[in-house]
Amino acid sequence: xxxxxxxxxxxxxxxxxxxxxxxxxxxxxxxxxxxxxxxxxxxxxxxxxxxxxxxxxxxxxxxxxxxxxxxxxxxxxxxxxxxxxxxxxxxxxxxxxxxxxxxxxxxxxxxxxxxxxxxxxxxxxxx
Amino acid sequence: xxxxxxxxxxxxxxxxxxxxxxxxxxxxxxxxxxxxxxxxxxxxxxxxxxxxxxxxxxxxxxxxxxxxxxxxxxxxxxxxxxxxxxxxxxxxxxxxxxxxxxxxxxxxxxxxxxxxxxxxxxxxxxx
DNA sequence: GGTAGTGTGTAGTACATAGTACACATGCGA
DNA sequence: TCGCATGTGTACTATGTACTACACACTACC
Numbered sequence: 001x002x003x004x005x006x007x008x009x010x011x012x013x014x015x016x017x018x019x020x021x022x023x024x025x026x027x028x029x030x031x032x033x034x035x036x037x038x039x040x041x042x043x044x045x046x047x048x049x050x051x052x053x054x055x056x057x058x059x060x061x062x063x064x065x066x067x068x069x070x071x072x073x074x075x076x077x078x079x080x081x082x083x084x085x086x087x088x089x090x091x092x093x094x095x096x097x098x099x100x101x102x103x104x105x106x107x108x109x110x111x112x113x114x115x116x117x118x119x120x121x122x123x124x125x126x127x
Numbered sequence: 128x129x130x131x132x133x134x135x136x137x138x139x140x141x142x143x144x145x146x147x148x149x150x151x152x153x154x155x156x157x158x159x160x161x162x163x164x165x166x167x168x169x170x171x172x173x174x175x176x177x178x179x180x181x182x183x184x185x186x187x188x189x190x191x192x193x194x195x196x197x198x199x200x201x202x203x204x205x206x207x208x209x210x211x212x213x214x215x216x217x218x219x220x221x222x223x224x225x226x227x228x229x230x231x232x233x234x235x236x237x238x239x240x241x242x243x244x245x246x247x248x249x250x251x252x253x254x
Numbered sequence: 255g256g257t258a259g260t261g262t263g264t265a266g267t268a269c270a271t272a273g274t275a276c277a278c279a280t281g282c283g284a
Numbered sequence: 285t286c287g288c289a290t291g292t293g294t295a296c297t298a299t300g301t302a303c304t305a306c307a308c309a310c311t312a313c314c
Binding site for chain 1: 270271272273274275276
């Protein structure tokens with residue numbers, strides 16, 4: 001395992017978030033030991049341990065999604081903390097790079113509520 | 128170079144687009160031979176040759192941007208054909224994954240003009 | 255007919271990504 | 285006290301990404 005020691009801080013943030021979420025659930029249920037969770041998302045316990053301690057980079061999108069399900073987290077947020085953007089969203093952009101490029105750059109500094117309001121308006125057919 | 132023969136078709140589309148654009152300019156100017164362009168974007172000629180023939184995967188974002196400048200192409204489009212999304216746009220999404228995730232999914236099937244109209248309205252301060 | 259420029263074939267490199275496998279020490283309950 | 289579960293250290297692997305370096309054949313020009 002290559003360490004590339006320089007993203008360690010970012011990895012630790014992701015790992016810390018996971019551990020916190022897991023330990024929260026672990027206090028009540030015993031189904032949330034590191035080993036149990038590792039088994040359910042289909043990775044080796046040692047690997048999940050290293051992820052949680054930020055010793056290695058965050059895992060693949062697939063595993064991050066599985067973790068989000070297990071620990072009841074927002075997948076998009078977890079992916080973002082891991083430094084990733086979901087393949088689903090990248091696909092949407094790749095299909096119309098000009099349009100979405102333009103839109104995203106215009107909205108870069110818009111307030112959260114403005115972005116969400118637009119999303120709502122689109123959903124309600126107001127476009 | 129690992130070939131992973133299965134994305135070859137996608138690579139060829141990217142390469143073909145490059146070659147076409149380059150040869151178009153090459154008919155008039157002689158500054159657009161494969162070797163000259165390769166030198167300007169700082170890669171080996173053999174490498175650019177393989178890229179244009181779709182024998183290897185598209186190069187890094189940096190090189191794709193350089194090619195877009197040289198050949199007067201839209202970088203976002205060239206990146207998209209290469210199967211990539213620019214780091215700039217990914218950054219925008221990672222900062223507010225919930226908001227932009229929601230927005231992009233709502234706009235997935237919206238017509239082009241609707242997306243561009245929203246971008247225009249945002250630019251004009253109508254939000 | 256040399257030489258300058260053209261595109262391409264072959265081989266190899268360094269680093270990133272995404273993990274596995276096994277052994278070990280510690281602690282907790284019955 | 286013994287067995288089982290817990291988290292973790294160490295070593296290793298396969299594949300992907302992004303290239304370089306060099307040699308070769310062809311053509312075009314003067």
